[in-house]
Amino acid sequence: DAKTTQPPSMDCAEGRAANLPCNHSTISGNEYVYWYRQIHSQGPQYIIHGLKNNETNEMASLIITEDRKSSTLILPHATLRDTAVYYCIVRVATGSARQLTFGSGTQLTVLP
Amino acid sequence: GAVVSQHPSRVICKSGTSVKIECRSLDFQATTMFWYRQFPKQSLMLMATSNEGSKATYEQGVEKDKFLINHASLTLSTLTVTSAHPEDSSFYICSFSAGGGSVYNEQFFGPGTRLTVL
Numbered sequence: 001d002a003k004t005t006q007p008p009s010m011d012c013a014e015g016r017a018a019n020l021p022c023n024h025s026t027i028s029g030n031e032y033v034y035w036y037r038q039i040h041s042q043g044p045q046y047i048i049h050g051l052k053n054n055e056t057n058e059m060a061s062l063i064i065t066e067d068r069k070s071s072t073l074i075l076p077h078a079t080l081r082d083t084a085v086y087y088c089i090v091r092v093a094t095g096s097a098r099q100l101t102f103g104s105g106t107q108l109t110v111l112p
Numbered sequence: 113g114a115v116v117s118q119h120p121s122r123v124i125c126k127s128g129t130s131v132k133i134e135c136r137s138l139d140f141q142a143t144t145m146f147w148y149r150q151f152p153k154q155s156l157m158l159m160a161t162s163n164e165g166s167k168a169t170y171e172q173g174v175e176k177d178k179f180l181i182n183h184a185s186l187t188l189s190t191l192t193v194t195s196a197h198p199e200d201s202s203f204y205i206c207s208f209s210a211g212g213g214s215v216y217n218e219q220f221f222g223p224g225t226r227l228t229v230l
Binding site: 038042044046087099102104105 | 155207221223224226
């Protein structure tokens with residue numbers, strides 16, 4: 001699985017968009033970008049994933065650059081409940097189950 | 113998404129005792145489960161991969177005789193920490209994978225169990 005680099009921490013004002021960057025310059029063609037988050041003392045929660053096209057769901061948007069070497073997770077209207085550690089994970093998606101390798105992630109703090 | 117439960121959510125025990133943690137998937141069946149642990153201010157680290165009906169595969173540095181994993185059914189896996197010591201105090205998290213045909217391998221995590229060994 002390709003290595004990812006994320007800033008250790010970010011702040012965001014409540015109600016504003018939170019843009020969380022992730023660098024994955026060694027990503028290969030068959031690797032997807034996954035985002036999970038972990039609220040304090042809870043298990044991680046799946047947010048979104050993508051291969052090369054931008055993706056959007058009810059939680060967030062994922063913007064992947066054309067060269068796929070970086071991506072940005074966007075929470076369009078951050079709330080206090082979005083305060084969490086956000087993990088960007090790059091890995092091959094297969095039909096069989098594989099573990100996730102978690103890096104250090106970005107601690108997002110949403111400020112009132 | 114799928115719902116995964118863990119029991120207990122929090123346990124405090126004396127050094128030398130054994131603790132069993134249950135992980136259940138409530139609305140789907142999974143042949144594969146993962147057990148992670150997380151020390152304070154650190155990221156999740158995979159401990160072992162468990163396949164239903166077979167022996168678990170442990171990561172390097174994880175003692176298989178200390179952390180006993182039983183995956184007896186498609187909806188239940190247990191982790192038993194035997195002869196627990198204070199250094200085993202950690203946050204233990206299980207997850208099921210939406211594999212078995214799903215190309216995306218979304219994982220569903222339990223809420224975690226906080227183990228404190230005195």
